[in-house]
Amino acid sequence: MSKRQTGFGSLGGLVFSTDSGRMCPDCQQPVAGCRCGQPQVPAGDGVARVRRETKGRGGKTVTTISGLALPAEELKALAKKIKARCGCGGSVVDGVIEIQGDRADMLCQWLAAEGFKTKRAGG
Numbered sequence: 001m002s003k004r005q006t007g008f009g010s011l012g013g014l015v016f017s018t019d020s021g022r023m024c025p026d027c028q029q030p031v032a033g034c035r036c037g038q039p040q041v042p043a044g045d046g047v048a049r050v051r052r053e054t055k056g057r058g059g060k061t062v063t064t065i066s067g068l069a070l071p072a073e074e075l076k077a078l079a080k081k082i083k084a085r086c087g088c089g090g091s092v093v094d095g096v097i098e099i100q101g102d103r104a105d106m107l108c109q110w111l112a113a114e115g116f117k118t119k120r121a122g123g
Contacts, residue, residue: 045069048111051122052104063104065097068116085110 024034049067054060065082068075072092079097083090086106090099099107104120111118 046117048116048118049121050104050108050111050118051120052102053122060100061102063099063102063107065099065107065111066095068095068097082107082110 023029024031024036026036027034045067046069047067048065051064051066053062053064068078070078072095075092075095075097079090079092079099082097082099086099086101086103088100088103090097092098108118108120
């Protein structure tokens with residue numbers, strides 16, 4: 001008889017479903033309908049890493065800010081402040097703030113003035 005385990009528990013559980021998106025690791029429900037009641041905070045070390053990216057965006061330049069361990073509502077509020085400060089568009093995708101255009105130097109200075117630890121990433 002084989003020692004190989006089969007079944008749902010041996011694989012560690014469902015992480016992503018095409019029907020409902022990300023799954024909560026505790027209650028195995030979609031993150032939007034989580035029964036745990038725990039706020040979903042993205043993993044981060046508290047250092048805002050500001051990076052300029054162009055890959056996979058059709059040649060368009062985007063400045064990304066990652067590494068902030070803030071709840072989703074606070075992250076959206078911060079993104080709104082940044083967009084107003086820069087005078088450009090942007091969004092929050094999977095815990096990463098994306099700002100249109102090359103604004104990395106200005107955002108590093110502004111985030112430091114707001115009290116965040118910042119680091120310029122990606123050269």
